[in-house]
Amino acid sequence: MVNGLLGHASWTALALVALASPSLAQAQEEENAPDTAEEGQPPQQKGLGDIIVTAxxxxxxxxxxxxxIDVIQPEELAQQNVLRAEDxxxxxxxxxxxxxxGGTTVFFVRGVGNTTVNAYSDPAxxxxxxxxxIGRPSSTSGVFYDLERVEVLKGPQGTLYGRNATAGAINVIPTRPKLGEVSGRFMFGYGNYDWLTGEAAVNLPIGEKVAMRASGSVARRDAFLTDGTGNQREHAGRFQIYAEPNPDLTLRIGADYAHQGGASASGFYLGAVDPTFGPTGFAGYNFTPTGFPRTQGLIDPASNALxxxxxxxxxxxxxxxxxxSPFNDNDYWGITGELTYSTDLGTLTVQPAYREASLEYAFAGAFRRGYTKEEDSQTxxxxxWAGMLGDSIDYQIGGMYFDEDISANAHYNQQSLVPxxxxSTGTESWAGFSMVTFHVTGQLSLTAAGRYTSDKKSFDGTSNVYILFCGNPAPPQDFCPDLPFAPLLDTEEAFQxxxxxxxxPVTPVPLFVLPPQAGGSQTAPFVLRSPIVIDSALKNDKFTYRLAAQYEFTPRNMVYASFETGYHAGGFSFARGVETYEPETIRAYTLGSKNRLFENRVQLNVEAFLWKYRNQQFSQFGYDLGNPPSTVFLTRNIGNSTIKGVDIDLEVMPTETTQLSANVQYLDARYDSFVYYAPNQGLPPNTACSYSPTTQTTPGGTINVFAIDCSGNRSFNSPKWSLNLNARQEIPLGTHKAVLxxxxxxxxxxxxxxxxxxYLKSRGNFVSYASITLTDADExxxxxxxxxNIEDNQxxxxxxxxxAGLIxxxxxxxxxxxxxxxxxF
Structure with a gap:
């Protein structure tokens, strides 16, 4: 199990010895050097600055x-126009x-994640x-302004932060009010596509012990696509008040609101897929590229002509x-409280929160129209409690309660099928957690952390699936030139x-299997009504933990190793035969080193990792196991995977005005086992994976399916190489300066x-940026x-x-x- 990690760890150790060892003695001399600052003044920070995190x-x-952990500073967010989570x-x-x-965002970290885009599955x-x-992936909009930082934690989060997650965590931390300070900022931007962005914040004292901070943002942009979809109309606001009645007690209350308008991007037609036939029958599938630009939306007349x-x-x-007509009309709001009370024994932190989301949106994509109206609330x-036992033990202990309720209705018009x-669905989750760090010596620390989680989920809903047929769906082909496509209607009654x-006729029984005297027909068109009813509950319990060791050669050079486990609860799908799915788990081994060298002008962090993923969940559009099967969006457990690699982060400040950085990740992520099923309706599946015909028993009877085996393939969204290179140069200009x-x-x-x-592989590419800033000396x-995106690579x-066979x-x-x-100011 650990051979892969040990192999990568060997390279890590060699890199550290080569790069860090010659500088350790120098680093130790720097730490022991006398303070040259004037008496009573703190020493001046040289080189790279320090970043405080709360991970x-x-x-x-x-x-x-x-x-x-990757820490993203506000300047980087502005540089890359980060306005939504996917940015x-x-x-x-x-x-x-x-x-x-709508507002849904799909996250993957090192090949671990799931395409959660509905209200009945949780993000990984x-x-x-x-x-x-934040329980819903549709509720991550409208928060990326006036921030202290964003923390991206890589690996399972099974102890301290939020609910359990197998892949990692994204922590968005707003700027907090400051006592006794009058300050503020604003930013206004304008670009192509009539892209208007604005952001403002003000901090005001209210007496000596209270302060408030108000901030807001706006983003408006025309569509990237020719059909007008994908335009942006968003605004948000946040208000916080902070009080410090005495040095031991603080209280902060924050409220925020965000609105998302505009429309989700429809997409573009990449190509057409058609079966081909030879003298012996089926000969394979042929892909024909459309040649359409990636900005030609689906509602564009040229796309509709195809x-x-x-x-x-x-x-x-x-x-x-x-x-x-795709659109977004989504509103989000929440209120958060945070109380801290410090004593000689430790610090108590209490954080209650309540959030709501009201969503109504329509989109196109592979559909004629998809529509969702949803009400979410979470408490x-x-x-x-964090404290110390003597001088050698730090500890934290705590608990979390999470309750979520969702009600929704939706329909997805696919020209020939409409569910x-x-x-309504609900989640109630309880967790108790603790972490203890034992400082064995001034250099060696050992940490143990654990968390017990109990998740209860309920689901009560009906999906009535209407499937259009032109007579007998099996060959020989019937023709129905006057059969209407599924109309754009909001209710079942109107559809029927x-x-x-x-x-x-609209019938729950396929008419072509009935005799003529019972209304059956081999040629007349009909609509099959296929109900899917789920009234179910799930309960999952899991203990997850983390063990870690940290050794500091100097205050700025250390190595660490950890083993941790993660868990992600099971859930539901509107799919016959696969109505529920099981929890997934992960075990992660990490060996890393963090270093500051050469008078704090070089930062070198190296991490080697090995993750073992079990019972992996995967969400996608596919077929359920009904008879006949329906096209649905479902989550299923697809198997196991092994993920290993090395991450190297280098920052260099050769002069006080020059800063260079490089981040390189090598990733080897593969599925040890990955098997799923598709209906056997005559033609084999269009896949590069191996497959074989078999049968499955469902509540509706035994059906013919193909078992598709993708074991050994690379994990989704896991490029072998990822690289970021950045450079920043300041040029003094008298009382001003230019920043390149x-x-x-x-x-x-x-x-x-x-x-x-x-033809669905995302090809490797470079995407570059550049900017020039003119500012005064104090910025x-x-x-x-x-x-x-200088290269315009999409x-x-x-x-x-x-x-219709179009991708x-x-x-x-x-x-x-x-x-x-x-x-x-």
């Missing part, structure tokens, strides 16, 4: 935290994030805003179009009336779909000219096949450029 629920220097993937190499319909990466776990020519065998006709309470869903008024910044990121190729088709006023983001894909942002002006 372990206590404040500590990032360079002394024995865990893998973070442009900064941290370990993270892959993709925006979906914990998203925490202001210390509060779709309308495609023959849909199930309906026996051509003429389909995408004619919906959480976390209580922690109408109405459901639409067809029955035209003499087309530039950099590039590289991601090698990766897959994000379960069929591993070569109180600035103007910046910037360009992002990396492919997966693909889904629609009923719908999405891509990263195109080239953007503009100007930002701002002031700090």
């Amino acid at each position: 372990q629920r206590v404040e500590q220097l990032s360079q002394r935290a024995p865990l893998p 973070l993937s442009r900064i941290t190499p370990a993270l892959a994030a993709t925006g979906g319909a 990466i914990s998203f925490n805003y202001d210390g509060v776990y 779709l309308s020519q495609r023959f849909i065998g199930q309906l026996g006709r051509t003429g389909a179009v995408v004619d919906s 959480s309470l976390e209580i922690r 109408y869903q109405e459901f 009336d639409f067809y029955t008024s035209r003499g087309i 910044q530039g950099g590039t990121r590289y991601r090698s190729s990766s897959y994000s779909t379960a069929d591993y088709l070569p 109180s006023k600035f103007v910046t000219l910037y360009v992002n 990396r492919l983001l997966g693909g889904t096949t629609n009923p 719908v894909s999405n891509a990263e942002q195109p080239r953007t450029y503009g100007v930002r002006i701002g002031s700090n």
Whole structure:
């Protein structure tokens, strides 16, 4: 099990010896050197600055935290125009994030994650805003402004932070009010696509012991796509008040609101997939690229012209179009309290929170229209106690309660199939946790942490699936040139009336299997009504833990090793035969080193990791096990994987005005076992994986399926190489200065779909940026000219096949450029 880790660890050790050892003696001399600052004044910080993080629920220097973490500063967020959660993937190499319909965001860290885009499954990466776990991936919008920092934790989070997560955590930490300070800032930006961004914040004292901070943001942009989808209309605001009645007691209350308008991007047609036949029958699938640019949306007339020519065998006709009007009308708000009370024995922290989301959105993609209306509410309470036992033991102990309730209705028009869903779901989670660190010597520390979690989930809902058929769906082909495509109607009643008024029966029994005297027909069109009813509950309990050791050669050079486990609860799907899925677990081994060298001008961090993933969950569009099967979005357990690699982070400050950085990640992530099933309806599945016919027993009877085996393939969203290079140069200009910044990121190729088709591979590419800023000496006023994605490379983001055999894909942002002006006071 540990051979892979030991191999990578050997390279890590060699790198550390080569790079760090010659400097350890020098570093020790620096630490012991006399303080040259004037008496009574703190020594001046030289070289690279220190960053405070709270990834372990206590404040500590990032360079002394024995865990893998990327810290993103506010300047980087502004540089990369980070306005939504998916934008973070442009900064941290370990993270892959993709925006979906409505406000949904899909996260993967080093190949671990899931494409959670509905209300009945939980994300594998914990998203925490202001210390509060956010249960819905649709509720991560409207928070990326006026921030202290963003922390991206890599690896399972099974002890202290939020709810359990197998892949990692994203912690978004707002700037907090400051006592006795009048200060503020604003930033205004304008760029191509009429991209308008604005952000402002003000901090005001209210007497000597109270302060308030108010901030807000706005983002408006035209669409990247020619059909007008993917435009942005967002605004948000936050208000905080902080009180410190005495040095031992603090209280902070924060409230925030965000609105997301605009529309989700529809995507573009990558190509067409058609079966081919030879003298002996089926000969394979042929892929024909459309040649469409990645900015040509699905509702563009040229895209609809292609779709309308495609023959849909199930309906026996051509003429389909995408004619919906995608939109977002989503509102989010929440309130958070935080009380801390310090005593001689320790510090008590109490953090209650309540959040709501009201979502209504429509999107296109592989559908004619998908629509969701959803109401979410969550209540959480976390209580922690941190203290010391003597001079050698630090400890934390605490508990968390989380309660979430969701009610929703949705329908997904796929031209030939429409499920109408109405459901409610709830989650109640309790957890108790603790962490103890024993300082064996002044240099060696040992840590043990554990967490017991109890998750209860309930689901009560109905999905009535309507499937259109032009007579017998099996060959020989029937033709129905006048059969209407599934209409854009909001209710089942209207949908049924639409067809029955035209003499087309709606029935729960396939008419072609009935004799003529019972209304059966081999040729007449009909609509099959297939209900899916779920009224179920799940209960999962798990103890997860972390063991770590840390050795400090000097206060700025240390090594650490850890073993930790993670757990992610099971859940539900609206899918017959696969209504529920089991929890997934992960074990992670980490060996790392963090170093500051050469008078604090070089920072070198190295991490080797080995993760063993069990009973992995995967969410995708696919078929359920009904008879006949329905196209659904479902989550299933697909098997196990092994993930290993090395992460190297280097920052160099050769002069006081020059800063260079490089972050390189090598990743070998593969599925040890990955098997899933697709219905056998005559033609074999379109996949690069091996497959074989078999049968499965379902509540509706025995059905024929293909067992698809993708074992041995690379994990999803796991490029072998990820690289970020950045440079910053200050040029003095009298009472002003110019700041030149530039950099590039590289991601090698990766897959994000379960069929591993070569034309759906995301090809490796470079994406570069550059900016020039003119500011005064104290950086109180600035103007910046910037360009992002200089190469105009738009990396492919997966693909889904629609009923007409066209592959719908999405891509990263195109080239953007503009100007930002701002002031700090």
